Amino acid sequence: MQDLGNTRFFKVETDKSTVKEILAEVYSALTEKGYNPVNQIVGYIMSGDPTYITSYRNARSLIMKVERDELVEEMLTEYIRSSHWK
Numbered sequence: 001m002q003d004l005g006n007t008r009f010f011k012v013e014t015d016k017s018t019v020k021e022i023l024a025e026v027y028s029a030l031t032e033k034g035y036n037p038v039n040q041i042v043g044y045i046m047s048g049d050p051t052y053i054t055s056y057r058n059a060r061s062l063i064m065k066v067e068r069d070e071l072v073e074e075m076l077t078e079y080i081r082s083s084h085w086k
Contacts, residue, residue: 019074022062029059045071 023041030037033054043052045068053060063071 019066019070020078022066023071023074025057026053026059026063029054029057032056041071044068 026041027037030040030053033056035054040052040054041063044050044063048068050060050064053063055061
């Protein structure tokens with residue numbers, strides 16, 4: 001019989017290359033539609049409101065596949081790597 005008194009922890013690991021690919025695709029779609037992609041992505045991350053991201057080229061659905069904290073983690077990691085802090 002299963003012990004139902006304890007909570008089990010379940011975490012789905014997101015492939016980092018997938019996060020990069022999603023960010024690149026969303027960035028491209030926002031740029032093509034004439035939006036400032038940095039402002040729009042920041043707005044989405046800060047508020048959680050998906051309407052900051054265009055539905056053009058399925059960008060809104062794509063970005064919602066990734067947790068917002070994973071987006072921040074990926075962007076910060078790339079910034080640190082490109083700034084040669086490591």
